[in-house]
Amino acid sequence: GGHAIIYHYTDDILICAPKQEQVQRLQDRVIQTLQAKGFEFRPEKIQRMPPWRYLGLEITKRTIQPQRLKIKDNPETLADLQQ
Structure with a gap:
């Protein structure tokens, strides 16, 4: 249900979707994908x-x-x- 939008600029990513479950699924997938490419995330920087x-x-x-x-x-x- 519904489209999501992902904005990216330098080291900032904004994920928007109609439902929180969509945001969480996308966030998990983005983090997994980028970590697989060697990027690091600081969980304390994620704004929920x-x-x-x-x-x-x-x-x-x-x-x-x-x-x-x-x-x-x-x-x-x-x-x-x-x-």
Whole structure:
């Protein structure tokens, strides 16, 4: 029942489907497939409950809006700037 959408950008993946069971099945399959190719996942980074954060957006059950901007005062590395 219903189509699913998978968005991918760099190391972020967003899986959308009408039913939670579909999301879970797709998530399991995506993780298995990518791990078989040598990619690693950090389970603590998987967002299962709203609000979800993806590419600077905050996604709730009903709306999508930009996240609040946080500026680091003293970045020491390029990684600090990209967070």
